Amino acid sequence: MLTDALLAFLHFTAIFVLVTLMAAEAVVLRPDMPPSAVRRLSQYDFFYFLSAMVVLATGLLRLFYGAKGVDFYLHNPWFHAKITVFVLIALATLPPTFAFARWRKQSLKLPEFVPTPAEIKKVRRWVMIEAHAFILLPLCAVMMARGIGIH
Template identity: 80%
Template sequence: MLTDAILAFLHFLAIFVLITLMAAEAVALRPDLTPATVRRLSLYDLFYFLSAALALATGLLRLFYGAKGADFYLHNPWFHAKMGVFVLIALCSLPPTFAIARWRKQARRLPDYVPPPSEIKAARRWVMIESHLVILLPLCAVMMARGIGAR
């Protein structure tokens, strides 16, 4: 029972950090981006990736070592929906991640580098899509946790 509680806490913590970093990226990705913000975005994106990896890892640990057991989750369509949404969000995070990596490389060569407004707008659009999709995760989680739709 303690293991399940600790895993749940770590899972929720990773998710809250992930959402905070997603919001930070959305706020930072503005037309008035400064060179310092480009560097800060790199850190946000790195920690975003790490928090997503931790959320996935703790989720998998809950699946196999949590109180409900893998059988509870694997036969629940909401579990599969939640995993699908998570993968979709991960795929949506790739374009801004690649853009931020390009910007970081440019900023190393040119200290005053600021990406063009069109690239900033495109990266922000992807982050906003992610932020709208993330709303579906708690819906899937509560339906799954209550066994709705399970066989």
């Protein structure tokens, strides 16, 4: 029981860190973004990736070592929906990650580099897609935890 509680705590903490970093990216991605923000976005994105890996790792640990056991989750359609949403969000992070890497490279060559407002808008749209898709994860989680949909 203690293991399950600690894994849940670590999982939720990693999720909160991930959401905070996603929000930070969205806040910084503005047309009037200063050059220093380009470097900050790269850092946020790196820590976003790390927190996503911790979310995944703690989720897998909960799957295999949590109180409910693997069989509960593998036969639960909401578990599969949650994993699908997580993968879709991960795919949506790729365009911003690639853009941040390009921008960082540019900023190393030209310290005053700032992407165009159109580029910023395009990347911010992807971050907002991630944020809106993220809302589905708690829905899947509560449905899954209550065994809804298991026959």
